[in-house]
Amino acid sequence: KSPKDNAAWWKSLSKEEQAEYISLYPASVGKLDGLPVEDRDEANRVWFNEQRAKYQTELDNLPPEPKPRQILAGRSMVPNDKWTEWYNRKKHLEGALDGMMRIQMRFDSTGKADPFPAKRPADHKPTGDGLPPAYLLGFDPENNGRAIIANGNPDTADHTAVLVGGIKSRLSGLYTPMVSGANLWQAASAMPGEPKVSTITWNGYDAPQNLFPEGALNRYADRGAGDFNDFLAGLHTSHAPSADDHLSVQAHSYGSVLVGSAARQGTLEAADVMFSGSPGVQVGRAEDLDVPPGHVWNQRAQDDPVPRLGAPTHGHHEGLTQYITPNDPIFGAKQMTTDTKGHGNYWLAGSESLENQARVVVGRYDEVQLK
Numbered sequence: 001k002s003p004k005d006n007a008a009w010w011k012s013l014s015k016e017e018q019a020e021y022i023s024l025y026p027a028s029v030g031k032l033d034g035l036p037v038e039d040r041d042e043a044n045r046v047w048f049n050e051q052r053a054k055y056q057t058e059l060d061n062l063p064p065e066p067k068p069r070q071i072l073a074g075r076s077m078v079p080n081d082k083w084t085e086w087y088n089r090k091k092h093l094e095g096a097l098d099g100m101m102r103i104q105m106r107f108d109s110t111g112k113a114d115p116f117p118a119k120r121p122a123d124h125k126p127t128g129d130g131l132p133p134a135y136l137l138g139f140d141p142e143n144n145g146r147a148i149i150a151n152g153n154p155d156t157a158d159h160t161a162v163l164v165g166g167i168k169s170r171l172s173g174l175y176t177p178m179v180s181g182a183n184l185w186q187a188a189s190a191m192p193g194e195p196k197v198s199t200i201t202w203n204g205y206d207a208p209q210n211l212f213p214e215g216a217l218n219r220y221a222d223r224g225a226g227d228f229n230d231f232l233a234g235l236h237t238s239h240a241p242s243a244d245d246h247l248s249v250q251a252h253s254y255g256s257v258l259v260g261s262a263a264r265q266g267t268l269e270a271a272d273v274m275f276s277g278s279p280g281v282q283v284g285r286a287e288d289l290d291v292p293p294g295h296v297w298n299q300r301a302q303d304d305p306v307p308r309l310g311a312p313t314h315g316h317h318e319g320l321t322q323y324i325t326p327n328d329p330i331f332g333a334k335q336m337t338t339d340t341k342g343h344g345n346y347w348l349a350g351s352e353s354l355e356n357q358a359r360v361v362v363g364r365y366d367e368v369q370l371k
Contacts, residue, residue, distance in 0.1 A: 003034030003234035010035050022046065030139065033234025037135050037155045044136040051141050052100045059093040062086070095172030096141040102174045103147060106134045106182075113186070116179055131182055138204050145171020149178060150200045151185040154235055157198035158244035159188065161361045162232065162270075166253030166277075167215045169207035177201045180347035184250070187349070187358035195362045196243065204231060208254060215254060216313045218261065218282065225262035232269045248272035248361050253306055253343065256281050256326070257314045263289045271295060272360050275326045275333065276346040276353075279310020284324040286332035297360055297368070298326040298333040299353055304343045337369040 030044035109115030111130040138148030181201040205224025208214030260281025268290040286296035315323030339352040
């Protein structure tokens with residue numbers, strides 16, 4: 001049901017009844033937008049641990065590898081369907097378990113400045129405070145896999161940023177978006193005044209898994225837009241009245257198509273929207289994104305090819321050859337300075353690209369560096 005309906009139902013239960021639902025139906029309870037973050041986290045961790053054990057057991061007990069090819073009619077070698085099925089399942093189990101390992105590493109890194117130290121470039125290691133507790137707000141290991149992970153409790157934060165990833169978002173590739181969320185939390189939390197911040201890596205939709213043809217289609221964004229709107233509405237519903245409720249959205253690459261679709265199809269309940277490396281957002285003007293005037297922000301690295309290549313498919317068509325994206329002056333987004341290179345480096349620790357995002361997250365708009 002709606003986040004408000006979910007919240008009303010949950011509040012009608014006693015503590016004992018809530019605990020029983022979490023124990024018996026953890027996957028269902030963990031998905032309910034509008035429930036308190038701590039309760040969703042508890043339910044999803046039960047489900048997470050059950051699925052991790054199940055996947056590991058299945059991987060450990062896979063049957064021996066069949067032969068990749070077989071003789072058909074005694075004359076020719078053809079691919080063996082049983083081997084293909086065995087290989088795909090093994091690959092899925094290994095990829096999902098790798099993503100679950102990354103999530104567990106984040107659980108175990110509360111108080112540490114860097115939950116994933118092995119892969120970071122030496123000149124971009126975080127220098128801020130240790131990370132806050134993590135909260136698991138969504139989890140599903142099947143198919144490409146989904147996971148929603150918060151740094152800090154958004155119910156009690158004054159400023160919450162939701163990061164939406166793009167093409168190839170999946171459970172097995174969770175490392176990079178989790179690092180981005182952790183870096184943004186550290187940069188925003190280090191702003192003057194020690195603001196109370198939560199950042200959320202929202203891998204909550206079935207994203208395209210290749211540039212073409214999937215990445216050129218709007219349907220993946222259109223299918224996930226409703227879930228994203230419900231998630232944002234749920235954050236407002238469960239938010240503590242004693243804390244400020246400033247919510248921003250940070251969308252990368254194809255994730256910006258989803259955010260634009262969410263605004264086009266429903267109401268995007270955010271105060272600020274930031275785009276990085278956007279190929280287009282399905283709408284032609286910043287005013288169509290449901291946020292207050294002047295609160296749409298954009299970043300584009302000079303050598304990022306995605307905004308140019310994606311415009312014909314995801315930009316807003318005006319005439320035969322004009323495709324409006326957040327990079328165009330006519331769109332009306334504020335263009336933030338960007339000192340990073342490439343399509344995936346907008347969250348490098350210590351970069352001006354990241355600092356600008358952090359300033360928006362905590363509402364220090366006058367300090368955002370614009371082109």
